[in-house]
Amino acid sequence: xxxxxxxxxxxxxxxxxxxxxxxxxxxxxxxxxxxxxxxxxxxxxxxxxxxxxxxxxxxxxxxxxxxxxxxxxxxxxxxxxxxxxxxxxxxxxxxxxxxxxxxxxxxxxxxxx
Amino acid sequence: xxxxxxxxxxxxxxxxxxxxxxxxxxxxxxxxxxxxxxxxxxxxxxxxxxxxxxxxxxxxxxxxxxxxxxxxxxxxxxxxxxxxxxxxxxxxxxxxxxxxxxxxxxxx
Numbered sequence: 001x002x003x004x005x006x007x008x009x010x011x012x013x014x015x016x017x018x019x020x021x022x023x024x025x026x027x028x029x030x031x032x033x034x035x036x037x038x039x040x041x042x043x044x045x046x047x048x049x050x051x052x053x054x055x056x057x058x059x060x061x062x063x064x065x066x067x068x069x070x071x072x073x074x075x076x077x078x079x080x081x082x083x084x085x086x087x088x089x090x091x092x093x094x095x096x097x098x099x100x101x102x103x104x105x106x107x108x109x110x111x112x113x
Numbered sequence: 114x115x116x117x118x119x120x121x122x123x124x125x126x127x128x129x130x131x132x133x134x135x136x137x138x139x140x141x142x143x144x145x146x147x148x149x150x151x152x153x154x155x156x157x158x159x160x161x162x163x164x165x166x167x168x169x170x171x172x173x174x175x176x177x178x179x180x181x182x183x184x185x186x187x188x189x190x191x192x193x194x195x196x197x198x199x200x201x202x203x204x205x206x207x208x209x210x211x212x213x214x215x216x217x218x219x220x221x
Contacts, residue, residue, distance in 0.1 A: 004156075031207070042214060043157070043199060048207035056207035091157065099145055099203050104157040 002026045006092050006105035013082055013112055021077045021108045023092030032075045033093040033102060034067065036060070043091065049075065050098070082112045115140050117202045119212035126190050127220050134185040134215045136174075136200030145203040146183040148174055149211075152196045160185075160198070170194070190219045 005024045013019050025032050034046040047057040049067055066078045075094075079086055089109050093102040116139040126132050138144055148160040161169045163176040163183060174185045183200060200212040 033209075035211075043211040045208050045210065050207065058208070093157075098207060099205070101147075101159040101162065102209065104149075106156045 004092055004094055004103050004105035006090075006108050008108060009106065010109045011111070013110070015084055015112055016081050019079050019082055019110060021079075021090050021092075021110070023075045023077070023105055024073050025075055025092065025094030026096075026103055027073070029094035029096050029103070031055075031095045031098055032067075032069070033095075034077045035091045035093065036088040037091065037107075038085075038088045046077070046090075079110075082110075084112050086110060087112045115202065115204055115210055117200050117210050117212035119198075119200055119215050121215045122213070123216045123218065125218045125220060128192055129189050132187050132190045132194070132217065132219075134198050134200075134217065136183045136185065136212060138181050138183065138200070138202050140181075140202060140204055142204060144176070145205070146174075146176055147201040147203070147209075148172070148183075148185050149199045149201055150196050151199070157199070190217075192219045192221060195219045 007022045032049040035043050037043045045058050047061045047067055048055045064080045068076050089107045091107045092105040095102045118137045120135055146163045149157050150160040151157045172187045174183050176183050195218050197214050197216050199214045202210045
């Protein structure tokens with residue numbers, strides 16, 4: 001069964017550094033999402049992406065964040081200048097259609113020191 | 114405001130007992146609701162969605178628009194049901210809102 005994959009599984013970075021989190025969605029899916037989960041807190045929507053552009057973003061997704069689909073398979077989340085409070089689990093998800101079941105990746109644990 | 118509330122952080126039941134995980138939502142339109150589950154060391158996965166009205170692994174959930182609730186129920190809990198359960202709301206845009214989650218612990 002096809003799965004969403006994410007790399008790396010754990011990323012440690014220093015405050016102020018740029019990080020890129022990578023995701024490979026399921027191949028025939030058209031909608032892509034990033035969520036984050038700070039330890040002990042809820043899963044929070046960051047951004048959705050469709051047809052090579054952002055379709056919706058949350059208030060968390062400020063100018064420090066960007067997403068890209070650089071080729072036909074990868075979907076990336078970039079944080080330009082990381083802060084301590086960016087430490088969280090970041091989940092990528094994809095779905096065949098909007099509002100349908102979302103398939104989640106295993107997550108990338110980002111630790112900002 | 115669009116919101117999903119799961120009032121219980123932790124629910125502990127004995128094996129064979131009924132279980133109900135509560136979910137209330139706030140949304141003025143016609144919602145689409147889901148339950149996602151995360152077993153230990155596994156990824157989030159869909160358990161069920163209200164529109165399909167299926168029973169998955171013995172779990173059911175009924176949308177009650179009057180009470181704005183979508184509680185997840187199972188008549189006889191099994192140890193393998195121990196997991197984190199998230200209620201989620203899709204409001205027709207491109208965003209899904211998750212509740213804070215309830216950890217279900219089924220004791221032998």
